[in-house]
Amino acid sequence: MEMVVPLCINVVLSVVGFGVVLRAIPALSSMFIDAGLFGRDLCKADRTKKVPESMGMVSGTVFLVMMFLFLGVPFGQHFITSSKPFPHAAFSEYLTSLLSICCMLFLGFADDVLNLKWRYKLVLPTLASLPLLMVYYINQGSTTVVVPRLLRAWMGGTLNIGVLYYIYMSMLAVFCTNAINIYAGINGLESGQAVVVGASVAVFNMIELGGFQAKSHFFSLCVIIPFTITSLGLFIHNRYPAKAFVGDTFTYFAGMTFAVVAIIGHFSKTVLLFFIPQIFNFLYSVPQLFHFVPCPRHRLPQYNKKLDKLEPSVVEFRDTSVQWQVMAALRLLKYLRLVHLEEGVGEDGKLCRVNNLTLVNLVLVLIGPQHEGSLTTKLLVIQGLCSGLALFIRYPLADLFF
Amino acid sequence: MEMVVPLCINVVLSVVGFGVVLRAIPALSSMFIDAGLFGRDLCKADRTKKVPESMGMVSGTVFLVMMFLFLGVPFGQHFITSSKPFPHAAFSEYLTSLLSICCMLFLGFADDVLNLKWRYKLVLPTLASLPLLMVYYINQGSTTVVVPRLLRAWMGGTLNIGVLYYIYMSMLAVFCTNAINIYAGINGLESGQAVVVGASVAVFNMIELGGFQAKSHFFSLCVIIPFTITSLGLFIHNRYPAKAFVGDTFTYFAGMTFAVVAIIGHFSKTVLLFFIPQIFNFLYSVPQLFHFVPCPRHRLPQYNKKLDKLEPSVVEFRDTSVQWQVMAALRLLKYLRLVHLEEGVGEDGKLCRVNNLTLVNLVLVLIGPQHEGSLTTKLLVIQGLCSGLALFIRYPLADLFF
Numbered sequence: 001m002e003m004v005v006p007l008c009i010n011v012v013l014s015v016v017g018f019g020v021v022l023r024a025i026p027a028l029s030s031m032f033i034d035a036g037l038f039g040r041d042l043c044k045a046d047r048t049k050k051v052p053e054s055m056g057m058v059s060g061t062v063f064l065v066m067m068f069l070f071l072g073v074p075f076g077q078h079f080i081t082s083s084k085p086f087p088h089a090a091f092s093e094y095l096t097s098l099l100s101i102c103c104m105l106f107l108g109f110a111d112d113v114l115n116l117k118w119r120y121k122l123v124l125p126t127l128a129s130l131p132l133l134m135v136y137y138i139n140q141g142s143t144t145v146v147v148p149r150l151l152r153a154w155m156g157g158t159l160n161i162g163v164l165y166y167i168y169m170s171m172l173a174v175f176c177t178n179a180i181n182i183y184a185g186i187n188g189l190e191s192g193q194a195v196v197v198g199a200s201v202a203v204f205n206m207i208e209l210g211g212f213q214a215k216s217h218f219f220s221l222c223v224i225i226p227f228t229i230t231s232l233g234l235f236i237h238n239r240y241p242a243k244a245f246v247g248d249t250f251t252y253f254a255g256m257t258f259a260v261v262a263i264i265g266h267f268s269k270t271v272l273l274f275f276i277p278q279i280f281n282f283l284y285s286v287p288q289l290f291h292f293v294p295c296p297r298h299r300l301p302q303y304n305k306k307l308d309k310l311e312p313s314v315v316e317f318r319d320t321s322v323q324w325q326v327m328a329a330l331r332l333l334k335y336l337r338l339v340h341l342e343e344g345v346g347e348d349g350k351l352c353r354v355n356n357l358t359l360v361n362l363v364l365v366l367i368g369p370q371h372e373g374s375l376t377t378k379l380l381v382i383q384g385l386c387s388g389l390a391l392f393i394r395y396p397l398a399d400l401f402f
Numbered sequence: 403m404e405m406v407v408p409l410c411i412n413v414v415l416s417v418v419g420f421g422v423v424l425r426a427i428p429a430l431s432s433m434f435i436d437a438g439l440f441g442r443d444l445c446k447a448d449r450t451k452k453v454p455e456s457m458g459m460v461s462g463t464v465f466l467v468m469m470f471l472f473l474g475v476p477f478g479q480h481f482i483t484s485s486k487p488f489p490h491a492a493f494s495e496y497l498t499s500l501l502s503i504c505c506m507l508f509l510g511f512a513d514d515v516l517n518l519k520w521r522y523k524l525v526l527p528t529l530a531s532l533p534l535l536m537v538y539y540i541n542q543g544s545t546t547v548v549v550p551r552l553l554r555a556w557m558g559g560t561l562n563i564g565v566l567y568y569i570y571m572s573m574l575a576v577f578c579t580n581a582i583n584i585y586a587g588i589n590g591l592e593s594g595q596a597v598v599v600g601a602s603v604a605v606f607n608m609i610e611l612g613g614f615q616a617k618s619h620f621f622s623l624c625v626i627i628p629f630t631i632t633s634l635g636l637f638i639h640n641r642y643p644a645k646a647f648v649g650d651t652f653t654y655f656a657g658m659t660f661a662v663v664a665i666i667g668h669f670s671k672t673v674l675l676f677f678i679p680q681i682f683n684f685l686y687s688v689p690q691l692f693h694f695v696p697c698p699r700h701r702l703p704q705y706n707k708k709l710d711k712l713e714p715s716v717v718e719f720r721d722t723s724v725q726w727q728v729m730a731a732l733r734l735l736k737y738l739r740l741v742h743l744e745e746g747v748g749e750d751g752k753l754c755r756v757n758n759l760t761l762v763n764l765v766l767v768l769i770g771p772q773h774e775g776s777l778t779t780k781l782l783v784i785q786g787l788c789s790g791l792a793l794f795i796r797y798p799l800a801d802l803f804f
Contacts, residue, residue, distance in 0.1 A: 031516050034517075065532070068533045068536060069532070071536040092493055095498055098501055098533070099501045099504060103504050110511065115436075127470070131470045131473060138473070138474065
């Protein structure tokens, strides 16, 4: 009961926020375009249309305002119903979460406007997660991890990894923001994946509400529900055919929100399970991200006007321009049907052609050309199935090892 | 001793921040100009030069990062030196202050980029002050005011004004941001006034460190010192001849910082005393702000190329186009030497000419044309003298009435 009333109010506020986002985005579109915040949709026949960019700023601002309004509910009611002492630690963690999220929203928007260099994309989430780490430290948060059964004979049941835990949390913020950022490129994918991951985290929190860490999961729920529902409002404008792009503002903001709920909800390991497609996409991208294989500026799929479908985009390079280990790895991936690799093409027969190494292109390689709208749907279904897998790993499987 | 060490660390961090701001602004200038964030300096002979705008974003971000780093100092040391319980209420107030400031920095930057409409300028500070009011409420902050001696026979020694106090705090945020915003227009004035007010607040806090509210003033100091010193870095680039404009980002951010320290420091009435020039400027502007007298888009002084000096800018209108009460008021102000009013000018002798009603123009009317650099210096000296007056009102005078 103590949790039901605040959660109901939370849902009501979220739905109000959803309505505001839904109406605000079309109303503000021209203002964003006038300010130079727009992009061209490269996967369409008509590439001249200006689509407003950075619209994550709208859903993010609405989310924050709803969170500010909600603040008084779980903590304000404490004075009325509870005789226990005021939950100060939870309150300060909650405030810091909002601080880190607000900070990331600001820095993400600054990135969209100023086009910051790549290295800043690693620094900014670290800066924005600073207050959270500080408060974790001041609240003397646990830095202990549970050791898997196999290793317990040597290392004991739990292990205090101290400062490494802080580094892990900081890296989590960097990972979440960038993982969402690079798994992108087609209409609705950035906002859609955030909605699916958000909903999955919410389901996980609800399962854990009966557990012994109920309070932590309750606070995570209070953040993730408004996030998911307001992002759904954004998704409706961002899905095919996109009337709004989300911008780095959104991918940063969303990534930080996931990192934050994982930290204050004390499930900073479990949360990674909900990022299986993003982790796969990151690992799959490594050869291009680290320039073992040439990496063009855009790696999004190619639009085939005749079919009105998307095809995998490719990158061409001389087989002598990459190291033999890289070629061997690509051939192995080809054997595993994980890349579309052609060797000995081009006029002189010395060119290699490989699909750009993103999950979006891989899916197109595997199932053939797709209409953009249905490709997004399929990728989001994959995301959902992976969340099911994540819960399976978390519950029946983890019991075997921990 | 308990306060000396954190304050020293605070000053050291602030000086580091000062250095970062000083170097970052020239380094980032071209990035801001490329993003379309630039303005023309209208008080110069060469009006074609692009001056980067919104640079308050840089000093604001550096300020925030320094505050995040500082967070661990006053609260972290608590575990080492103090046997008293952890100051949870202060800690959450401190976090919320940063949240409100960060939020305002974000919204201010959004305003600079998107050119929001005038009405938003009133709404945004209210939104950004929401978390602060919520926390004030949750911490059961006092809503009691001391009644002046004269009225005590009827109203008692103190009066609980309840919700009116919250409205007052919210209005304080709106007032501070807009008061700084409209007292502007010449190089160095926005950042300079913020530095002078900041330093004045710091002096006031230091005096009060010996009083019975020492803790509150200590926390105010921890915020206002880094703010003042990083803003000084901005001022150095913003002063005549300006190599950077501060943007609404800065005026919003600075105004919110003053509102925030006044609220968490429990001197939300006293703080207004440090805004005497801004309040005067606002009241003086009222006839134009409410369009009793025509208000041109820019009211900054006029550049006289021959003298290389600034002269008061004027607005002309038909004497029949304004109400007789307004004309009477203008004549009264002329009698008091507070406006330069000419009647019966123009070809048909039916035009009125009056200086634009800002403090900057008034000073030019009173002391004659000035070089831009020296005008800023004089206005900042006036600001400093008013702070001296403020302290006089606060101490010897207030003792008579309270």
